[in-house]
Amino acid sequence: MKEVTKKWIQAGKVLGEDADAKVNCPDCEKGILTVTDVVIGFAGKTDRILCCPCCSKENVITMGQA
Numbered sequence: 817m818k819e820v821t822k823k824w825i826q827a828g829k830v831l832g833e834d835a836d837a838k839v840n841c842p843d844c845e846k847g848i849l850t851v852t853d854v855v856i857g858f859a860g861k862t863d864r865i866l867c868c869p870c871c872s873k874e875n876v877i878t879m880g881q882a
Contacts (some may be wrong), residue, residue, distance in 0.1 A: 825868075828877050831866055843867035 823842030827849060828833050835851045847870030854863045858878070867874040 824841060824875050826880040828843060828875065832864065832877050832879060835864065839866075841871060844868060845873040846870045 819842075820842050827839045827842055831849065831851055835853070839849045841847045841849055846847050846866040849866045849868055851864040852867070854865065855861075856863060862879045864877040864879055865874060866877070
């Protein structure tokens with residue numbers, strides 16, 4: 817597994833628990849990831865979109881109901 821993939825997984829774990837945490841972008845390491853939650857109403861789940869304002873890389877975590 818690539819090192820950057822491991823960093824995205826770690827970022828996902830941190831931001832999955834605390835959307836307000838300050839996490840550097842795993843790709844460019846310059847930007848602080850932003851978090852946007854999108855509710856998937858029919859599924860009872862939420863997509864948490866992690867995005868870097870500097871390099872525009874993003875990843876999505878699908879989370880179950882809390």
